[in-house]
Amino acid sequence: MSEFVRNQWYVxxxxxxxxxxxxxxxxxxxSILFWRTEAGAVAAMSDRCVHRRFPLSQAPSHLAGDTVxxxxxxxxxxxxxxxxxxxxxxxxxxTARLTSYxxxxxxxxxxxxxxxxxxxxxxxxxxxxxxxxPGWTAVSGMEPLAARYSLLVDNLLDLSHETYLHxxxxxxxxxxxxxxxxxxxxxxxxVHVSRRMADAACPPFYAKSTGITGRITRWQxxxxxxxxxxxLHSRIAPVGVLPGADGADPDAFHVEVVYALTPETEHSTxxxxxxxxxxxxxxQGVSGFLEENNRTVVLQDVAALNVLERVIAAEPDGYQELxxxxxxxxxxxxxxxxxxx
Amino acid sequence: MTGRKVLQVDWVxxxxxxxxxxxxxxxxxxxxxxAMWKWLLDHPNHWPDHQNxxxxxxxxxx
Numbered sequence: 001m002s003e004f005v006r007n008q009w010y011v012x013x014x015x016x017x018x019x020x021x022x023x024x025x026x027x028x029x030x031s032i033l034f035w036r037t038e039a040g041a042v043a044a045m046s047d048r049c050v051h052r053r054f055p056l057s058q059a060p061s062h063l064a065g066d067t068v069x070x071x072x073x074x075x076x077x078x079x080x081x082x083x084x085x086x087x088x089x090x091x092x093x094x095t096a097r098l099t100s101y102x103x104x105x106x107x108x109x110x111x112x113x114x115x116x117x118x119x120x121x122x123x124x125x126x127x128x129x130x131x132x133x134p135g136w137t138a139v140s141g142m143e144p145l146a147a148r149y150s151l152l153v154d155n156l157l158d159l160s161h162e163t164y165l166h167x168x169x170x171x172x173x174x175x176x177x178x179x180x181x182x183x184x185x186x187x188x189x190x191v192h193v194s195r196r197m198a199d200a201a202c203p204p205f206y207a208k209s210t211g212i213t214g215r216i217t218r219w220q221x222x223x224x225x226x227x228x229x230x231x232l233h234s235r236i237a238p239v240g241v242l243p244g245a246d247g248a249d250p251d252a253f254h255v256e257v258v259y260a261l262t263p264e265t266e267h268s269t270x271x272x273x274x275x276x277x278x279x280x281x282x283x284q285g286v287s288g289f290l291e292e293n294n295r296t297v298v299l300q301d302v303a304a305l306n307v308l309e310r311v312i313a314a315e316p317d318g319y320q321e322l323x324x325x326x327x328x329x330x331x332x333x334x335x336x337x338x339x340x341x
Numbered sequence: 342m343t344g345r346k347v348l349q350v351d352w353v354x355x356x357x358x359x360x361x362x363x364x365x366x367x368x369x370x371x372x373x374x375x376a377m378w379k380w381l382l383d384h385p386n387h388w389p390d391h392q393n394x395x396x397x398x399x400x401x402x403x
Contacts, residue, residue, distance in 0.1 A: 179352030186346040186364065325352050325359060328374040332348075335378065 003148070004028040004263055005227040005340045007115030009125045011260035011272050014140065015105050018042050022068065024057035026264050028114045032101060033057050037066045037079050044101040044112050045081040049073075051096075107131045108140070109260060109272070126229040130256040130276035137281045139291035140258075140274035143298050147309035149227075149263040152271060153337070155301055156230050156259055157193060157330040159220055165304055169297050174200035174218070182328040189336055193222040193329035199239050205293050206236045209286050210253045210279065215239045222329065226337045232257035254278045257294075267309060273298050348381050350374070363387060 010027050013034060017023060023034045024047045033047035033056050045068075047057050054061070054072035061071035067084060068077045075096070076085035083096030102113040102120035108131045113120040130136045145152060155161065162171035174197045183192040197218040206212065219235040237252035260272035275294045280286040312319065323331060346364045353360050353370070359377045362368045367387045371377040380387060 179354050181352070182350040184348045186348065188345070323374050325357065325374060328350050328352070328359065328377065331374050331378055332350075335382075 002029070003150075003266055004114070005337060007113075007119045007123060008227050008340065009104075009111045009113050009120075009123060010228045010262045011109045011270070012044070012103075012112040012262065013110040014142070014272075015042075015108055015110055018110055020063060022057045022061060022063065024055065025270070027112055027270075028263050029265055030114065031055070032112060033068070033098075034103075034110065035063060035068065041079070042103045042105060042110055043079040044103045045077065045098040046100075048098075049075050050083065050098060051075050051086075056098075108138075108274075124225075126225040128229060128231060128256070128258045128274070131258060131274050133276075135281070136256070136276045136278055137287060138274050138276035139287050139294070140272070141291070141295055141298070142273070143271045143295070143302050144264075145269040145271045145302050145305060146267070147269060147302075147305040148267050148312075149261055149269045150334070150337075151305045151308055151312075152259075152261050152269050152301075153224075153226075153333050154327075154330045155305060156232075156261070157191065157222065157224060157333045158326050159193075159195065159222070159232075160326040165300055166297050168204065169293055169300075170203050170205045172201040172203050175220075176326075180326070180328065182332055184332045184336070189226065189339070191222070191224045191226070191329055191332045191336060193220075193224075195220040202236070205290070205297075206253070206255075209277070209290055210236055212236065212238060212253075217241060224329075224333055226333060226340060228260050228262060230259040230261060232259075267313065271298060271302065350377055350381070 012025050012027050018034045019036050025032060031047040032044050034042060034044050036042055047055050049056055049070040051073055054070055056068050056070055059071060062069055066079050074087045075083055077098055078084050081098035081100035083092050086092055102117050104111050104125060106125060107128045111125050131138045160176040163173055163176035178195050178197045181194045200216055200218045202212050202216045217237045217239055221233040223231040234255040234257055235252050241251045243249040256276040258274040262270040264270055273294060275290050348364060349362045351360045358370050358372060359374060360370045361377045361381050363381055363384050365384060369380050371380060
């Protein structure tokens with residue numbers, strides 16, 4: 001049985017990736033063709049011609065106005081996936097239609113609905129507004145992960161691994177040492193994992209971007225909306241500096257770390273990442289530093305999870321695991337994902 | 342999240358124990374997260390199954 005959670009929205013691309021060139025990305029095992037109409041809307045449809053399955057993203061397939069022309073025999077499709085021309089005859093077979101996908105652009109992401117399209121309108125699209133919001137500056141990227149989606153969920157829901165895998169970047173001893181609070185909102189289907197460090201070393205990622213030189217109060221508040229969107233609300237401030245009673249927090253630095261976890265196949269995942277900040281908004285040096293550093297951190301995860309995937313894939317099903325306190329959030333996420341299946 | 346159906350697990354500071362609180366107000370402690378989630382997801386049957394647990398704490402629903 002497929003492990004994919006269907007009838008859900010997934011991030012398929014950044015909006016900047018989709019233009020007037022044909023673009024293909026596989027989501028939950030489905031090869032999807034994306035392109036922008038002349039009016040700027042994103043169109044999404046199967047990346048396989050109904051005739052002989054030639055990939056429509058493959059040259060010499062091309063756009064002609066708001067149609068896609070298959071580069072093999074010329075079958076031509078409109079933005080809804082309907083075939084509007086076939087070679088050498090006027091009759092177009094009734095079955096000549098590509099599967100089309102509901103899409104929506106939000107917060108710089110292109111979301112695609114995988115499942116019965118009748119359910120798309122009633123299914124929540126989670127938000128990451130800081131990626132496209134006045135008062136915030138964001139850097140972002142995507143790394144291909146040759147590992148199953150569930151390994152990335154485990155990774156992101158337990159940040160104690162920062163201490164060991166990301167030392168010298170975002171990890172300090174206090175991350176693994178600090179107890180977590182896990183909350184599951186059963187109605188919203190959201191997992192929250194909170195780690196509040198009152199007096200911690202400031203890792204280079206934050207020291208160099210904020211300019212803080214001493215120890216810090218560091219809050220990590222995870223908000224995971226399965227299956228796809230993960231937010232890490234990160235608050236950094238000099239030790240002892242807390243928000244005011246009214247919630248105002250002018251003396252802290254806020255970073256929103258966003259991940260979109262999109263299964264590609266049963267054994268590979270699109271690892272979208274973004275870092276938004278509310279300070280040094282126009283400082284290109286800070287943007288460049290955070291982009292390079294976060295990508296390095298993501299690639300450290302990718303290297304580890306790729307190894308783990310190969311190990312797990314070679315083991316018989318039902319391998320033994322051991323869970324300890326740090327895994328409380330990860331186990332909660334697994335349960336919510338299982339409920340969605 | 343006040344008033345919502347929330348399950349909460351606190352890693353008790355200074356210990357290795359987890360304290361769980363169901364949305365119904367029942368609380369218990371456990372030594373590992375698998376046991377903790379098992380207890381929480383037993384709702385509404387927490388009481389009969391766990392009242393003999395030495396660390397079980399019974400609270401009335403708010």
